[in-house]
Each structure stands twice: as C-alpha cells, then as structure tokens.
Amino acid sequence: xxxxxxxxxxxxxxxxxxxxxxxxxxxxxxxxxxxxxxxxxxxxxxxxxxxxxxxxxxxxxxxxxxxxxxxxxxxxxxxxxxxxxxxxxxxxxxxxxxxxxxxxxxxxxxxxxxxxxxxxxxxxxxxxxxxxxxxxxxxxxxxxxxxxxxxxxxxxxxxxxxxxxxxxxxxxxxx
Numbered sequence: 001x002x003x004x005x006x007x008x009x010x011x012x013x014x015x016x017x018x019x020x021x022x023x024x025x026x027x028x029x030x031x032x033x034x035x036x037x038x039x040x041x042x043x044x045x046x047x048x049x050x051x052x053x054x055x056x057x058x059x060x061x062x063x064x065x066x067x068x069x070x071x072x073x074x075x076x077x078x079x080x081x082x083x084x085x086x087x088x089x090x091x092x093x094x095x096x097x098x099x100x101x102x103x104x105x106x107x108x109x110x111x112x113x114x115x116x117x118x119x120x121x122x123x124x125x126x127x128x129x130x131x132x133x134x135x136x137x138x139x140x141x142x143x144x145x146x147x148x149x150x151x152x153x154x155x156x157x158x159x160x161x162x163x164x165x166x167x168x169x170x171x172x173x174x175x
Contacts, residue, residue: 053083069100085121095126
C-alpha cells in the first residue's frame, strides 16, 4: 500500500475479478422481492429530490436492468437534463439511454444518443465503442467509420490504463 500512496491516481487491478455478494438471491422470486422492496424507495427518492439527476438515473438504470427499456428512456433523459457533464453519472446515463434505444431496435436513435453524449462529456470509451457497434449495425458497409471509433477508443492511453489493458494494445484493421 505504501507504493500506491507514492503514486497518486494508481490503483490495484485484478483482471477478471468480480465481487459476488454472499446470500444474493438471483432467482426470479428473489428479484421480484427485491423490486417490491426497492420500488417505493426509488419513488420516494424522486419525490424528495425532484431537481436532482441521481434519483432519475436510479429509476432509469433499474428499468433498463429489468428490461423495461421504453420505461427507462424518459427517466434517463430527465437525468441527463438535470445533470452536469462533469457529474459521475452523466456518461453512464448516456450509455444506458443509448442501450435502451438499441434494445428497442432504434439503432439510429441509439447512435445519436452516443454522439450527443460525446458532445456533452467529451470522448468516452464506452460511448465510442457503443457508437462503433451502432454504425456497424446500421450499415455494415461503413466498417471504416466503426473501426475509427474503436481505434479512438483503444488507442487512448488513459482508457487502456483505466481498463487494465497493456498500453501496447492497438486495434488494427486491414482491408
């Protein structure tokens, strides 16, 4: 830990690691109980903080995770309207909003959300990657545009560091 204190901004990365919460009930019944418990709390949060983006983000994310994509969209839009580009949730709100559109088969709307998100918050790994996927889905012949998006994503040194990737990794495209 001492070496981490000497190098601010560095963290510990364990590739492939994830946290499994002990006792978490992943069954449909357990998830239904969780939703029944959380829904009133989410609603109360929205009522108590009508101008804050976070309750709307939580509602949108929850709807998205429950595969209620059409219901997620207005919550995520409201979150983005209330959030600042520098807020920690703004990038993820754009990503979830675009993903909800994509799940509904609204590829062009999804791509526009990702582009709007990058205009608002600047280049972002997830938004760049998702935009490239959209371009491929919309027009497989326009692979060059998609490749440029992924190259921008993977060639950015900070993004590679953030993802725990070897900085020498580069996306290559040959015709």
